[in-house]
Amino acid sequence: MADSFAFWEMSGSWDHHMTQYKEETGVSINHTNMGYDEIIDRLQTRLLAGTDAPGVAMIEYSSLKQVADTGGLRDLSPWIQEAEIEKEFPSSIWESVSSGEETYEIPYDINPTSLFYRNDVWEEHGVSDDIETWDQLIEEGKKLPDDVALLSVPSAALDLYWRMLYWQLGGQTFDGDGNLAFDNEKSLKVFELLNRLGEEGLTSDVTNWSQQWFSGFNSGSITGYCSGAWFNSTLQESVSDTSGKWRAMKLPAFEKGGPRASNRGGSGLCIPEQVDDDVARRTFDFALKTNANAEEMAWLFENVGNFSAYKPAYEEDVFDQEFEFFGGQKLGQLWIEQIENIPPHRFTVDTPTVMDIINSELRKVVYGDTSPKDGLENAVKDAKKQTNRGVA
Incomplete structure (x- = not known):
């Protein structure tokens, strides 16, 4: 294996991992941390040019197929089988990092979803958190004063809300043949729910990641x-x-039971x-000794807040710790309970395009006058036109 390699990433969480690996192997790592969009653009350019790509790169699952579409990523499935690690990660995650028989990534983190909420404000206004369904949450949310929002549902993140909730229902944006697959009742249910939250006056449209957002x-x-x-770590820091x-x-259910x-996020x-x-063998070894290492993934959860995709790590004590910031809740256990119930989800090179279209239509549905049915129909029609894909 090579004694050095270049590594590109965009999370800023790798210094500890790299130090551990360098101390163990003596390998030199040329490390570059860059923005989410920059790493995709630069990596695609290098892959298409056939030269100057790093030995390994960190890419979000939602953007991986864009990068893989260059034809420049190595199929890691033979090495994954050789290392016998496939069963040590959630079965659903392999759909996100694979295309057909080829697998392009070793999973790092996975992000089971939650509704994070201000318990003190809810208690002050008699809002119960004994919630199972969205209907129950909406009724409880009506107890809040008009100047207090139940949920942040920013216009710029409506597509992320849609995907998270549609994923919750087991929906796929694309079917196995690459056709658009969100023209259905599950997708409409999500459009209707987001519309209802907006119409009931329970949402805040304050721009996410803004000073005003965190102030709220x-x-x-x-x-x-x-x-x-x-x-969770964003809240603790901000x-x-x-x-x-x-x-x-856990996210409320659309119906009892x-x-x-x-899932929202992951790379x-x-x-x-x-x-x-x-070089490839060396970087694969780096991925194994980091992503498939219980101690490293426990460190990640404890010190960065990212939730490991490597299941053996869940036996480490940190996944049973109480979070003072969250009133002593054992968040690790809350998310571990979800892991095997997260449905698989399929991404394609056109995922960003379709998500932009859905976000545009949802703005009109949630904060405008378009009906959920019309909004969904418009999104499907526009996605078909812009991607030249069929509709399942």
Whole structure:
């Protein structure tokens, strides 16, 4: 194996992993941390050019197929089988990192979803958190004053809400043949729910990641947000003064007894085809000793807040720890319970295009006058036109 390699990533969580690997192997790592969009653009350019790609790169699952569409990623499935690690990751995750028989990434993190909420504000206004369904949550949310929002549902993130909730119902944006597959009742249910939340006046449209957004969480004028497990660390870092006042629950079900598990976010490590075999073997070894290492993945959860995709790590004590910020809740256990219930989800090179279209239509549905039915029909029609794909 090579004694050095270049590594591109965009999370800023790798210093510890790299230090551990360098101490164990003596390998030199040329590390570059860049923005989410930048890493995709630069990697695609290098893959298409056939030169100057890094030995390994971290790419989000939702963007992986864009990168793989260049034809420049190495199929890792033979090495994954050789390492016998497939069963050590959630079965659903392999759909996100594979295309046909080829697998392009070793999973790093997975992000079971939760509704994060201000327990103190809910208690102050008599809002119960004994919630199973969205209907129950909406009725409880009506108890909040007009100037207090039940949920942050930003216009710029409506597509992410849609995918998270549609994923919860087991929906696929694309079928196995690549056809558009969101023209159905499950998708309409999500359009209708988001429309209902908006019409009931329970949402805040404050721009996500803005100072005003975090100010709303801090003051309690925005009391909830649905996101992946990673959002717990965002809250702890950004609104630290509210420690102890937050809680998390599974996403409400669409009906009693319905599914409550979904995913929002996650990434893995991919290896370009153009790098020499000795470099590829080295970077695959790096991925194994990090992503498929219980101690490293326990460190990730404890110190960064990212939820590991490597199931053996869940036996480590940190996944049973109480979170003071969340009133002593054992968030690790909350998310572990969801892992095997998260449905698989399929991404394609056209995922970003379709998501932009859905977001545009949902803005008109949630914060405009378009009906959910018309919004969905418009989204399907526009997606068919822009992607030249059939409709399942």
